[in-house]
Amino acid sequence: MTDVTDEIAAEKSEIQSLADRQYRYGFSSDFEADVVPRGLNEDIIRLISSKKDEPEWLLAWRLQAYRAWLDMAMPEWQMFHLDPIDFQDIIYYAAPKAKPKLESMDEVDPEMREMFDKLGISLTEQKRLSGVAVDAVVDSASVATTFQKQLAEVGVIFCSFSAAVRDHPELVRRYLGSVVPFRDNFFAALNSAVFSDGSFCFIPKGVKCPMELSTYFRMNQADTGQFERTLIVAEEGASVSYLEGCTAPQRDNNQLHAAVVEILAMDDADVKYSTVQNWYPGDAEGRGGIHNFVTKRGKALTNAKISWTQVETGSAITWKYPSVILKGDNSVGEFYSVALTTHHQWADTGTKMTHIGKNTTSTIVSKGISTHVAQQVYRGLVKVMRSAEGARNHTQCDSLLIGDRCGAHTLPYIEVKNSSAQVEHEAYTSKIAEDQLFYCRQRGISEEDAVSMIVHGFCRDVFKELPMEYVVEARNLLNMKLEGSVG
Amino acid sequence: MNLLEIEGLSATIDGNQILRGLDLALPAGEVHAIMGPNGAGKSTLAHVLAGRDEYEVTGSVRLDGEDLLTMSPEERAVAGLFLAFQHPVEIPGVGNSYFLRTALNAVRGARGENPLDAMDFMAYVKQRMALVEMDASFLSRSVNEGFSGGERKRNEILQMAILEPRLAILDETDSGLDIDAVRIVAHGANTLRAPDRSMLVITHHQRLLDELVPDVVHVLAEGRIVRSGGPELAKELEASGYVGLELEGAR
Numbered sequence: 088m089t090d091v092t093d094e095i096a097a098e099k100s101e102i103q104s105l106a107d108r109q110y111r112y113g114f115s116s117d118f119e120a121d122v123v124p125r126g127l128n129e130d131i132i133r134l135i136s137s138k139k140d141e142p143e144w145l146l147a148w149r150l151q152a153y154r155a156w157l158d159m160a161m162p163e164w165q166m167f168h169l170d171p172i173d174f175q176d177i178i179y180y181a182a183p184k185a186k187p188k189l190e191s192m193d194e195v196d197p198e199m200r201e202m203f204d205k206l207g208i209s210l211t212e213q214k215r216l217s218g219v220a221v222d223a224v225v226d227s228a229s230v231a232t233t234f235q236k237q238l239a240e241v242g243v244i245f246c247s248f249s250a251a252v253r254d255h256p257e258l259v260r261r262y263l264g265s266v267v268p269f270r271d272n273f274f275a276a277l278n279s280a281v282f283s284d285g286s287f288c289f290i291p292k293g294v295k296c297p298m299e300l301s302t303y304f305r306m307n308q309a310d311t312g313q314f315e316r317t318l319i320v321a322e323e324g325a326s327v328s329y330l331e332g333c334t335a336p337q338r339d340n341n342q343l344h345a346a347v348v349e350i351l352a353m354d355d356a357d358v359k360y361s362t363v364q365n366w367y368p369g370d371a372e373g374r375g376g377i378h379n380f381v382t383k384r385g386k387a388l389t390n391a392k393i394s395w396t397q398v399e400t401g402s403a404i405t406w407k408y409p410s411v412i413l414k415g416d417n418s419v420g421e422f423y424s425v426a427l428t429t430h431h432q433w434a435d436t437g438t439k440m441t442h443i444g445k446n447t448t449s450t451i452v453s454k455g456i457s458t459h460v461a462q463q464v465y466r467g468l469v470k471v472m473r474s475a476e477g478a479r480n481h482t483q484c485d486s487l488l489i490g491d492r493c494g495a496h497t498l499p500y501i502e503v504k505n506s507s508a509q510v511e512h513e514a515y516t517s518k519i520a521e522d523q524l525f526y527c528r529q530r531g532i533s534e535e536d537a538v539s540m541i542v543h544g545f546c547r548d549v550f551k552e553l554p555m556e557y558v559v560e561a562r563n564l565l566n567m568k569l570e571g572s573v574g
Numbered sequence: 575m576n577l578l579e580i581e582g583l584s585a586t587i588d589g590n591q592i593l594r595g596l597d598l599a600l601p602a603g604e605v606h607a608i609m610g611p612n613g614a615g616k617s618t619l620a621h622v623l624a625g626r627d628e629y630e631v632t633g634s635v636r637l638d639g640e641d642l643l644t645m646s647p648e649e650r651a652v653a654g655l656f657l658a659f660q661h662p663v664e665i666p667g668v669g670n671s672y673f674l675r676t677a678l679n680a681v682r683g684a685r686g687e688n689p690l691d692a693m694d695f696m697a698y699v700k701q702r703m704a705l706v707e708m709d710a711s712f713l714s715r716s717v718n719e720g721f722s723g724g725e726r727k728r729n730e731i732l733q734m735a736i737l738e739p740r741l742a743i744l745d746e747t748d749s750g751l752d753i754d755a756v757r758i759v760a761h762g763a764n765t766l767r768a769p770d771r772s773m774l775v776i777t778h779h780q781r782l783l784d785e786l787v788p789d790v791v792h793v794l795a796e797g798r799i800v801r802s803g804g805p806e807l808a809k810e811l812e813a814s815g816y817v818g819l820e821l822e823g824a825r
Contacts, residue, residue, distance in 0.1 A: 521628075522663045529624050529659075530673075530733065531651035531680035540676065544667030544716065 122311070123180040129153065132280055135180045139249050139283075142256055152269035152279030159273045166464050166496065167404055167433040169378075170341075177343060179281045181311040234298065243327075244289040245300050248316055251287030258289055262320050266349040266386045266412070274345040275382040278314045282347070285315035290325035290356075299554055301330040312343040319349070321356035321391075328359040328554055339375045341403060342367075350385035352393050354415065358385065359394045361553055362409075363561055366401035371459075373431030376403025383407060389415030389444065396552045398561045399426040399434055400568050408466065410439035413447035413475070420449040423549040425561075427542075427568050428461035428493075437467035437484075437498075442475035442508070453484035454546050457493035458569070468500040471508040478508040486516040487545050489538065539566050577602040577772045578741055583633035584797075585615075585622045592618040594797030595633070600741070603769040607783055607808060608776045610794035611816040616776045617660060619794065620745040623774075624657040625650050637741060651677075652684030654740030658730035658747050664718045670729070671713035674699060674736055681737050702735040706762040724755040731762040742766070743774045748782040760785030780812040 123134050132153055136146040161172070238245050244255060251259050269279035286302040302317065321327055331348075344366060352358045360383075369376025379402035385393035395409040405428075411420030422438035440449035455463040465484045486495030497514050519541055527537035542565060543550070550558055578600040585593040592615045600606050610616055622629050625647035635642040637653060645653065665673065679689040690698060700710065706728045718726050727747050734742050744763065748756050763773065763786050775788060783791070783805065791807040792799045795816060801807070 520663065522661075523665055525624075525626055525647060526659065526663045526665070527673075527677075528647040529651055529657050530677035530737070531648050531684070532676055533648050533680070534646075536676070536680075540668050540673070541665060544665055547667035 121180075121182045122178050125178050126175040127153075127177070127179060127281065131179055135281060135283060138180065138182075139252070141252055144260060145252060148263070148269070149280050152276050153281075155270050156273065156276035156280055159276055161273055165406065165435055167406075167435060167462070169404070172343065172378075174277075178311040179314070180283050182283070238296070238298070241294055241297060242291040243294060243296050244287065246287055248282070248285040248287050248318070251318075255287070255289070258320070259287065259318070262318055262349070262351060263316075264349075266351055267347050267382050267384050272382060274380045275347050278316060278345050278347045278382070281312075282314045282316040285317045285346070287317075288319045288327065288329065290319075290321045290327045292322040293324045294322075295325070296327040299328050299330060299556065301332065303332045312345065314344075315346045317346070317348040319358060319360070320351045321353060321358050323353045324355045325353075326357035328361070330361040330363070330554060330557060332363045332365070332560075341369075341376060341378050344377050344379045344381070344402075346381045346383075348381070348383040348409075350383075350393055352385060352387045352391035352418075354389040354391060356388070356391045358392070359396070359554075360385070360409070361557060362395075362397040362399070363557055363564065364397065364399045364401050364405070365564055368401050368430070368432050369403040371430045373403070376432070377401065378403060379405045379407065381407040383409035384412065384439075385410070385420070386412045386414055387418035387420060390417045391415055392419040392421070394419075394421040394423070394552070395438065396421075396423040396549065397425070397436075398549070398553070398564065399424070399436060400564050402434075403432060405432075405434040405436055408437050408439050408468075410441070411449065412441045412443065413449065413478075414443045415447075416444040417446050417448075418444055419447070421552075422449075422451045422453070423552040424453045425456070425546045425549045425565075426454070426463060427456045427565055428458070428463055429568055430459045430461060432461045433463070434461075435464040435466060437465045439468040440470070440480060442469075442471045442478035442480070444475060446477040446479075447475055448478070449480045451480070451482040451484065452548050453482075454549055455484070455486045455495055456489065456542055456545065457486070457495055458489040460492045462494045462496070464496045464498060465514075466498045466500075468502070469510055470501075471503040471505050471510065473504045475505050476507050478505060480508075480510045482510075482512045482514075483548075484512075484514045485545070486514075487542065488516065488518045489542075491518070535570065539569055542569060575602055576600060577638060578774070579634075579636045581634045583619075583622070583631070583635060585618055585629040585631050587618075587629050592629075592797055593622065593633075596794070596798045598792065598799055600772045600774060602740075602772055603767075604789040605767065605773040605775060605786065606790045606792060607788040608774060608792050608794050609778070609808060609811055614794045615797045616794055617745055620657055620660075620743050620774075620776055623650075623743060624655065648680070651737075652681050656734050656737055656739035656742045658727070658734060658742065658744045660745040660747075660749065662718050662721075662726045662730055664716070664721075666716055666719050668717050669713070670715055670717050671695070671699065673717045674713075674733060677733070678736055699736060703732060705735050705765055706731045707758050708732055723750045724752070724758075727751060727755065727759055728762070731759055735762060735766055738766075738771075740770065741772050741774070743776070745776045746778065747775075748777055748779055753781070756782055757785055780808050783808045 123131055129150060132149050136149060235246060267275050269276050288300055290296050319329060350358050350360060366377035366379055387393045393411045399405050409422060413420050420440050426434040426436055428434050437453060438451055451467055453465050455465060457463050467482060469480045471478045484497055488495060495516050499512050501510055503510060523541055524534060524537050528534060550561060553561055576599045580596055580598040583593050583596040608616055622631055631643060637655060642650060675695045682689060708728055718729060747759055760782055775786060787805055791803055791805060793801040
């Protein structure tokens, strides 16, 4: 028992020092990185693969993906404006090489420091680390994974993607691309060609994962793209709750984050995936910020359940549709989303629920909040195949506008090929009413607190789906972002 | 000593002048009723006093000697002004008890008192709830969401009981209520009468004033007080209406 406690303590301090490095000193370029030359071609892909000592089959898969990508074009159906991306001007691999040199706190941008102080991230980091296994990914490489030994005792594999390729190549080979094939879309193909690291998680038959699993993504190096890949496999009857958190430093240019997350929930398995996304959103004038273009999809077999919960507050542009293929009979898919966009941010997000099995059920709850000149699109597809006898969907998507310069757009697509299906869609858009604000203020509550209170109330149905540990973090994040959004 | 002193108060919205040089003095500890025909400016008076910013306002309003008109709505609230709304709004997803505690702690903070934690607050609020015959299930619901008209008005009186204001303005708290609900609301308000607390009761009906007997009744017509008298004035109005009064007082 003591051994375990000591080990946990040691791992905690290791990760804590990492967290300190990221937040207190690591906002940008304070550690030496191993980077590949700028640009993309087959040699770069070979170089990335060789740096990671990958087996031949994986290199072949990457190259196939790359060739497929060359034949694909950027999507053009999005509502936001996107300057052409020069894919030859991106560094596709950067990994921390040496221990960072500690620099004076004075060198950290005071605005950034203040932001993290306000967020209380170091505190919540500590809290997060107390009972949660963490895989920390900085730029292209996983730098630490905690609690691996404790998890291994129950047969759970939780490690960086690179370690999985090295230690469990047969599992990776079997499941990689099984839910999101590399031909799926432009950014999934790009990711498949150049992905560098990410997390791998395997919960064997009948095992209920004893702790929350979490990956913490950090983009640090300038001009790099981050292309991580997460693969979660829950075997028959297994269950797991998984969380990803993301931050990035403040830079004037846009950085591309094109990740792929694949989840396979076999019969009777239950996977809950939560995201608290706080990539750098750009400044108040819309300069810089992360382009967060992500493909997330799960496949649920018989009686399985996959639940996506996301709190999206960061990125200049968030563009993703965490989806569920309800393949097995009685399978369940859920999507709970809060997106908060301020200043010039865009979020084009939603979900796709594809009902294939009989009596499949999906629930979609989307809450969008916009301030300043930010814009949001909810885009959702509920597709009921001919085979999906008795399928049911309930969609609720609500938008809250703060001020009169922002916008919300709702684009629900419904395709039903089985007449026994029940599909319900509710949507409303409201402004934070002057009446509500005045009511709160008449009771002595400041305008800023009143806005925060109204927004949190609006998001409650989604927050209650988050793991307890992250509710506080999500709330703080929202409060921080809402500061200065009124008046 | 007057708790509230209004002199020459005028208010204009979208080019329409609603209040036209209104004067009113409300001594500490007294309950004054404001009656008057529709459109006379009763609710405007309530909103202007509470600090709604859509009006252009001139004149002078002093609460306990302090200039009220330069304060923000929340400053007025913590200075002891409370408005029981005619149409209390819903705030979906915000728990009633959380809302009440946040409001109470804002007011306590301004008085230099320590904030109450959740436990102490619950003890305090349960004792106050008996006043308006509300049960504990009220607290776990969202603010006014799905409340009946009567429940909303009782919730307003409960908030008044919790916040213990110096000046309470009741804006048509009796409108839309049945007789039993009027009695509950009036009982709550009566219990809160105190030597250092004043109330301005805006109403259309004698019914509320039978239960919540005012010290003075004012008639507001065409943007100013046209007549003031004792409780019997309300009965007179009930019998004869406002028509004659307007002519007699305002012109």
